[in-house]
Amino acid sequence: MVNLDNVSIAKYNLSLADRPPIPTPEQDVEHKEIRGRHGSLTKKYAFKDIEYKLTFNFLDDNGFKQAFRTAKLAFFNAKKLSFDDDPGIYYKIKSLVIDDADNDVEEYGQFEVTFTLDPFAYQETSTQTITAATTLNNPGYESEPYIKAYVAGNGNIYVGGQMIAITNINGTIEIDTALMNAYRVENGLITNLNSHMVGNFPVLPHGQTKISFDGAISKLEIDPRWRWI
Template identity: 30%
Template sequence: MLSFTFGGKNSFQDFGIFVASRPHIPSPERRVTYIDVPGMDSRLRRDEGTYGDITLSVECSFLGDPVPKISAVKGWLLGAGEADLTFSHIPGRKYRAQVVNSIDFEIVLKITSHFVILFNCQPFQYATDNAPIVVTDGSGYVLSNPGTVKSLPNIKITGSGAGALTVNGGNVSFSNIDGTVTLDSTIQETYQDTGTSLISKNSTKIGNYSVLLPGDNAISFSGGITSLEITPNWRWL
């Protein structure tokens, strides 16, 4: 029996809801702008290299009497906001999703136990196992990206003073490492996590935020850097 997990709760185990049929998984649309130029054949293309969100339509049914569970289900689905979404038939992958349809669950479910949930999802599937990878050899490390698109890693750097990180030939230098500093490519920020607050370290960094391409990625570091802790954030279309 197919089910899904959203916001830390499983549809079947917690609410008796099962997925009636496997949802269609659409491909995200790549953001490309086309410009007509007088006197020029074809059109100019401006490829942003990014993708739009996708919508998953999930047909569900209740096992047993749904009426006592309606309020709890609405609170779960609509109250979770944007959260991790996994399906039992897609192991090892997750979406970042939010329920967006304004369906009145209470009215519908008093008539029938069949209903549809619309999830607005970020364009990629992510790995459910996103454990950090520790690198202590600064002379050279190869990290293989199993995904189909580049990933935006979170790299926690340990060391002191000045140092440099190199990923696939791209250098990022740091002028004043004091214990640890985090290079977060997802939000394009550099900061130090004290455990109670985040302190901006953008002014200590020179260079572009690192990305991990599909396949092998060469990583090295030098200077005052002693180790890396890489949370890879693998992604698939």
């Protein structure tokens, strides 16, 4: 069964017409032929968005048209797509297109939705509090973590071989690699703190990564955001 933002499509009296395929992103790869060189020069870049089509059926005594309107609201508002047979994993919905519905019988309808998904399958993760050096084990593809540091001045965060210097912070700083942004959220207000961070936004490669900190940093809260291709 398909879920939109963790809500089953059965709530909208919908079902899948067929068992869904398992999506895999395409990597942007450049092959350049060089005269006199055996084989091509290959450069690998980022993964592309996934175009993913699903066909949905509706059958209910109350009629299709109003149910279709209600279902479309749910689809266009949804941020996550997940499946009952793959618990703990979801895809981020970037956009979608809903084709015209077939409605030859009043109680029955069928329509196709084409999703544009972020390239990765994300694992549901929770925030971990780190008060001393620790090691995180990434089971999947390179991830883009969220880190919240508690600081009373200056300090450094070490993520494997990466170092991030934090300067002149009294309170917290939130480092979001996916957003490429350093900030603080307090009482609903967002303060830009990029000028208080020196270094690249950290990533967690596949496998083990040691996390530590020093200086006036007392603890870190990390959501590793594990993801898969």
